[in-house]
Amino acid sequence: MSYKSDIEIAREAQKKPIQEIGAKIGIDSADLLPYGHDKAKVSQDFINSVQGREDGKLILVTAINPTPAGEGKTTTTVGLGDGLNRIGKNAMICIREASLGPNFGMKGGAAGGGYAQVVPMEEMNLHFTGDFHAITSAHSLLSAMIDNHIYWGNACEIDVRRVAWRRVVDMNDRALRQITASLGGVSNGFPRETGFDITVASEVMAILCLSNDLKDLEKRLGDIIVAYRRDKTPVYCRDIKAEGAMTVLLKDAMQPNLVQTLENNPAFVHGGPFANIAHGCNSVIATKTALKVADYVVTEAGFGADLGAEKFMNIKCRKAGIAPSAVVLVATVRAMKMNGGVAKADLGAENVDAVQSGCANLGRHIENVKSFGVPVVVAINHFVTDTEAEVQAVGDYCAEHGVEAVLSRHWELGSEGSAPLAEKVVEIVEGGSANFAPIYPDDMPLFEKIETVAKRIYRADEVLADTKIRNQLREWEEAGYGNLPVCMAKTQYSFSTDPTLRGAPTGHSVPVREVRLSAGAGFVVVVCGEIMTMPGLPRKPAAESICLNDAGEIEGLF
Numbered sequence: 001m002s003y004k005s006d007i008e009i010a011r012e013a014q015k016k017p018i019q020e021i022g023a024k025i026g027i028d029s030a031d032l033l034p035y036g037h038d039k040a041k042v043s044q045d046f047i048n049s050v051q052g053r054e055d056g057k058l059i060l061v062t063a064i065n066p067t068p069a070g071e072g073k074t075t076t077t078v079g080l081g082d083g084l085n086r087i088g089k090n091a092m093i094c095i096r097e098a099s100l101g102p103n104f105g106m107k108g109g110a111a112g113g114g115y116a117q118v119v120p121m122e123e124m125n126l127h128f129t130g131d132f133h134a135i136t137s138a139h140s141l142l143s144a145m146i147d148n149h150i151y152w153g154n155a156c157e158i159d160v161r162r163v164a165w166r167r168v169v170d171m172n173d174r175a176l177r178q179i180t181a182s183l184g185g186v187s188n189g190f191p192r193e194t195g196f197d198i199t200v201a202s203e204v205m206a207i208l209c210l211s212n213d214l215k216d217l218e219k220r221l222g223d224i225i226v227a228y229r230r231d232k233t234p235v236y237c238r239d240i241k242a243e244g245a246m247t248v249l250l251k252d253a254m255q256p257n258l259v260q261t262l263e264n265n266p267a268f269v270h271g272g273p274f275a276n277i278a279h280g281c282n283s284v285i286a287t288k289t290a291l292k293v294a295d296y297v298v299t300e301a302g303f304g305a306d307l308g309a310e311k312f313m314n315i316k317c318r319k320a321g322i323a324p325s326a327v328v329l330v331a332t333v334r335a336m337k338m339n340g341g342v343a344k345a346d347l348g349a350e351n352v353d354a355v356q357s358g359c360a361n362l363g364r365h366i367e368n369v370k371s372f373g374v375p376v377v378v379a380i381n382h383f384v385t386d387t388e389a390e391v392q393a394v395g396d397y398c399a400e401h402g403v404e405a406v407l408s409r410h411w412e413l414g415s416e417g418s419a420p421l422a423e424k425v426v427e428i429v430e431g432g433s434a435n436f437a438p439i440y441p442d443d444m445p446l447f448e449k450i451e452t453v454a455k456r457i458y459r460a461d462e463v464l465a466d467t468k469i470r471n472q473l474r475e476w477e478e479a480g481y482g483n484l485p486v487c488m489a490k491t492q493y494s495f496s497t498d499p500t501l502r503g504a505p506t507g508h509s510v511p512v513r514e515v516r517l518s519a520g521a522g523f524v525v526v527v528c529g530e531i532m533t534m535p536g537l538p539r540k541p542a543a544e545s546i547c548l549n550d551a552g553e554i555e556g557l558f
């Protein structure tokens with residue numbers, strides 16, 4: 001049987017005017033800033049007007065350690081949102097915006113898939129409402145102003161060897177990871193080493209995703225540490241006088257984007273940090289607003305629960321004062337096989353034994369999610385290539401480990417396929433057993449926080465960090481940043497820092513390569529193993545297959 005591509009299905013969508021979608025969640029058209037007929041930004045006036053309301057229930061969608069293609073968190077988030085509406089609940093979803101990097105690289109888009117998508121998929125996976133371009137511009141303005149400040153006399157006495165602020169671009173470009181800027185002589189300034197990260201790893205992205213409003217955003221931008229002096233005292237963004245102009249560039253980007261699912265249910269799509277190199281969650285302002293206008297809000301956090309869910313709990317929920325009532329842990333037969341040692345090329349062949357051994361990865365994620373005090377249900381995201389025996393193996397594993405598993409066929413059938421999952425989620429949420437707590441307190445020393453995540457979530461034996469890194473953490477504690485959470489950056493393919501170590505590895509160590517203080521966002525980034533904050537393109541980039549056909553339609557986006 002042949003199946004339509006995501007883009008074909010998205011093109012056939014019977015979209016409703018965005019004003020009708022807004023009306024479903026009580027947003028008057030006067031509070032929507034339209035970007036065409038099918039996208040709009042939500043006004044701050046509306047957001048302020050709903051602050052006094054009771055919150056709905058929050059459901060997080062996470063996953064096991066994925067294959068390179070991803071296991072369907074976003075697809076399941078959309079499917080579950082549609083399923084909840086199908087069974088009569090007032091539900092909406094909050095997901096992240098897509099980065100051009102994976103779109104033109106390997107992973108593809110971030111609008112879901114099959115009959116569980118948000119639309120307009122093509123625009124969302126390309127320029128959408130311009131938020132990523134605004135974030136890139138604001139970041140770049142600060143980069144330019146730092147070197148310009150140095151060029152014109154360096155009144156802040158920046159130690160040119162200690163400029164912490166890098167540059168960003170929303171593309172996978174390994175050639176920019178480490179560069180020398182300001183070459184070419186006197187008129188070009190003072191040469192120094194720097195480099196580019198991908199926009200989703202920018203602290204500006206994190207700040208936008210963690211800010212409550214424009215005032216909060218501007219304050220956080222001003223708090224960014226851009227460099228250090230020779231005496232190692234910090235130079236802030238506000239010392240360079242950049243935060244006002246950066247806020248102007250981000251004025252519209254700060255407002256959440258409203259779109260719709262294929263079944264015309266509302267979706268906020270806002271912010272887009274990756275979960276392997278950043279905190280991996282959509283914006284707080286979108287999630288908190290959704291909780292004011294819907295009884296059930298389904299949101300996602302990137303990659304596996306060792307990354308996105310951990311940071312959703314320890315960073316986003318802690319900072320935003322929100323708490324999930326349930327977690328949906330997405331498992332797929334193909335990812336269970338990969339975690340059971342099957343090579344990517346062989347994932348199509350039935351292999352029940354590999355599924356069974358790969359379920360050790362699922363089991364560990366289940367235990368980890370429960371350690372936050374939140375009930376979990378496993379959603380088996382059904383692929384049409386799955387065999388009954390393989391699906392049964394996942395279900396049996398869950399039953400043996402005391403967790404419910406629901407087969408969900410939303411990719412193939414839309415909300416008809418996810419209704420059973422929706423029913424189960426409502427039962428769990430209304431059961432009221434959630435008692436959320438982060439796994440470490442604010443006042444725990446920074447290195448102990450890193451060890452807590454590494455040992456409790458990754459099941460590592462130890463964290464390896466040289467004296468320079470330990471001293472840097474202590475200096476930040478002495479400077480008043482000891483209460484910040486940690487934002488772990490590591491491979492998404494393994495609990496460990498070795499991407500080839502699948503399943504449920506033990507006896508491994510977590511080597512910390514670098515630590516970065518995001519004083520504006522309010523967390524410490526801990527770069528582990530070989531992870532790069534500027535990904536590279538694969539041997540055959542998706543871009544090679546993306547083009548316009550004779551009818552002027554985009555082909556190759558997926």
Ligand SMILES: Nc1ncnc2c1ncn2[C@@H]1O[C@H](COP(=O)(O)OP(=O)(O)O)[C@@H](O)[C@H]1O
Nearest residue numbers: 069070071072073074075112113381382383411
């Ligand atoms: N059940 C499914 N059957 C077939 N393809 C799927 C299914 N679920 C997701 N996909 C596809 O897999 C890719 C990753 O899905 P996505 O929801 O983006 O995963 P994640 O958010 O976990 O990275 C997308 O191309 C999507 O269309």
Ligand SMILES: O=COP(=O)(O)O
Nearest residue numbers: 274275276280302303
């Ligand atoms: O940050 C990664 O997000 P996905 O897992 O949705 O690709």
Ligand SMILES: [Mg+2]
Nearest residue numbers: 070073074110
């Ligand atoms: Mg996703």
